[in-house]
Amino acid sequence: MRSLLAKLNLAWALVLHFLKRPFQDNGYRAFLDHYRADRLVPLSHVDKTWLLRFSQCLNCGLCDAACPALDTLPRESFPGPSALVTTLTRATGDFWAAGVDLSLCEGCRNCESVCPNRVPVKEALEFIEAKALETARGTA
Ligand code: SF4
Numbered sequence: 001m002r003s004l005l006a007k008l009n010l011a012w013a014l015v016l017h018f019l020k021r022p023f024q025d026n027g028y029r030a031f032l033d034h035y036r037a038d039r040l041v042p043l044s045h046v047d048k049t050w051l052l053r054f055s056q057c058l059n060c061g062l063c064d065a066a067c068p069a070l071d072t073l074p075r076e077s078f079p080g081p082s083a084l085v086t087t088l089t090r091a092t093g094d095f096w097a098a099g100v101d102l103s104l105c106e107g108c109r110n111c112e113s114v115c116p117n118r119v120p121v122k123e124a125l126e127f128i129e130a131k132a133l134e135t136a137r138g139t140a
Pocket residue numbers: 056057058059060061062063064081082085111114115116117118119121
């Protein structure tokens with residue numbers, strides 16, 4: 001009899017578990033809220049793959065020397081491809097405060113053709129923009 005009651009109890013707990021499931025927060029929202037103050041957003045597997053590519057930058061500066069945007073713009077508004085790849089891809093939470101205008105990139109890809117490691121700078125800019133928007137949405 002006790003065994004039957006225990007099994008019924010277990011079965012009832014299982015039924016309740018599945019009934020409540022659609023209404024439960026699986027913790028994802030709480031996880032995001034925990035990092036809200038630091039303006040951190042989750043990184044997908046694809047994001048991590050891109051970060052790995054950006055981390056192949058040697059910081060040699062060859063891309064900056066080949067960047068036409070840096071011939072005319074101050075570094076405060078456009079810091080140049082090497083700084084974007086080495087710094088801003090890892091600090092997208094600070095993007096808006098940095099006051100950088102990514103539209104100032106002319107899209108010529110000179111930076112990539114001179115890069116010894118073929119770091120995808122254009123994709124780095126797109127990554128920064130996407131993550132910065134995601135951060136803004138997450139902290140709004
Ligand atoms: S040329 Fe390539 S390796 Fe050198 S600083 Fe630019 S992105 Fe980095």
